[in-house]
Amino acid sequence: MMKQIDKQQYPRHLARRAVLQAMYIHLANDENDTQKLFQYVIELDENIPAVVHNFIEELLESAIDRGKIADSVIDKVTENWELERISMIDRSILRIGIAEFLDFPNISPKVTIDEAVELAKEFGSADSPKFVNGVLDAALKEIRDMKLLAKEE
Secondary structure, rough: OOOOOOHHHHHHHHHHHHHHHHHHHHHOOOOOOOOHHHHHHHHOOOOOOHHHHHHHHHHHHHHHOOOHHHHHHHHHHHHOOOHHHOHHHHHHHHHHHHHHHHHHHOHHHHHHHHHHHHHHHHHHHHHHHHHHHHHHHHHHHHHHHHHOOOOOO
């Protein structure tokens, strides 16, 4: 029998959770100060290992900086969905995933999508994991077509 892996033990998963919290605050309050957001989430969860602090800062900055292109890609691949109809949690997860596609060549797209689905299971609605998986899969194809992908599997 295979043992279920507890993703919460992995530092990068904890880092992505922190970035998700910061992105939610960013969207809810139109807060763009990445340093302020970073400090807030680090103080909120002292279990985040210092070894991933740089990753958190880089991913958060990328997700905010790439917000417009992420929203454009999301809008293009989600037929019959207005961006405003997508929950802030799901939109935050999608922006994080797209930022990884665009700016993190050392993370495979499969890992990015798997991690996004895990976040959707933890924080989203019952439909979020399937929605996030489908949108990121389509977004990955779109980003490849646009020749913007920072990595290959």
